[in-house]
Amino acid sequence: MPNSSDFPVIRPRRLRRTAALRRLVAETRVHPADLVLPLFVKEGLHEPVEIGSMPGVYQHTVDSARKLAVEAARAGIGGLMPFGVPEARDAVGSAATDPEGILNRTTRAIREEIGDDLVVIPDLCLDEFTDHGHCGVLREDGTVDNDATLARYAEMGLALAESGADLLGASGMMDGQIGYVRTALDEAGHTDTGLLAYAAKYASAFYGPFREAVDSQLKGDRRTYQQDAPNATEALLEIDLDIEQGADIVMVKPALPYLDIVRAAAERSPVPVAAYHISGEYAQLMAAAEKGWIDREAAILESLTSIKRAGAGIIATYTALDAAALLR
Ligand code: PBG
DSSP states (O other): OOOGGGSOOOOGGGGGSSHHHHHHTOSOOOOGGGEEEEEEEETTOSSOEEETTEEEEEEEOHHHHHHHHHHHHHHTOOEEEEEEEOSOOBTTOHHHHOTTSHHHHHHHHHHHHHTTSSEEOOEEOSTTTBSSOOSSOBOTTSOBOHHHHHHHHHHHHHHHHHTTOSEEEEOSOOTTHHHHHHHHHHHTTOTTOEEEEEEEEBOOGGGHHHHHHTTOOOOSOOTTTSBOTTOSHHHHHHHHHHHHTTOSEEEEESSGGGHHHHHHHHHHOSSOEEEEEOHHHHHHHHHHHHTTSSOHHHHHHHHHHHHHHHTOSEEEETTHHHHHHHHO
16 A cells, blocks of 8 residues: 555645635635526415415415515515416417506516516516417417417517516527517617527426416427427527527526536527526425425525536526525
């Protein structure tokens, strides 16, 4: 056996010895300002209702959404992503473009409540508003009509811009949606309303709890428009297309199962990269923590740190308020 003095042992452990040393050399820091909180607002509710598969996350009333927005601003998080759950649905998602529809009302209420203290990013998609639950309008044969959907997205985008959105979360995965909505916004003079493009959005089993959160009407799946899990090169094409068409921010979704895509996006993109730590990722953490199988707080911070380390400067997460408190 050699003597340890016979060769210079390189000792990376030196910098791990104390918490202060580890903090000093940390390569990645998550800050509350990096975090965006998604929230659900349901028409016709009288009080918030907890979502069974997402403990700690609620379907809100417009009023409780206002309070949450104030809390989020105090916590110093970066932004809010409201989703609307309407009372009435139809084939084209009429409530999405109605200025009095739930998402437009919520967007105005939040804006009125917090001014410019938070970035407000309502979801630009039809799935919560259609009676079939798809992200677009359907042809007679039941398939999603890409180009007819673009026209609906443009109308919805204009309504949300008029309601005071900073950015529109374009999550529908229709081809050409970013360029189409960008042009419509510009033509209407909404040149300052930005687009957060869900550029690489995968058809994921981990969206399950979200479907409960928005009372989703979907039967079947979204595999003809959302991406297929095996494909990474295709994600690069989607990201490039959205950037070419004017995306202000590109997002990868889900986050933890797709960190390779987050890394690729960060290496490639000249615009900021976001990742969405989605409902099923949240549900897994909460369920395991409830059973006492993992440490909830440590698992939240490790998840967010990993997403940031992979290259996402912005993280949409249902843990935003908890994380902000832990990071303070
Ligand atoms: C579609 C949309 C979905 C999510 C965000 N926007 C659902 C889907 O594509 O089926 C999922 C978010 C989550 O799971 O947390 N508008």
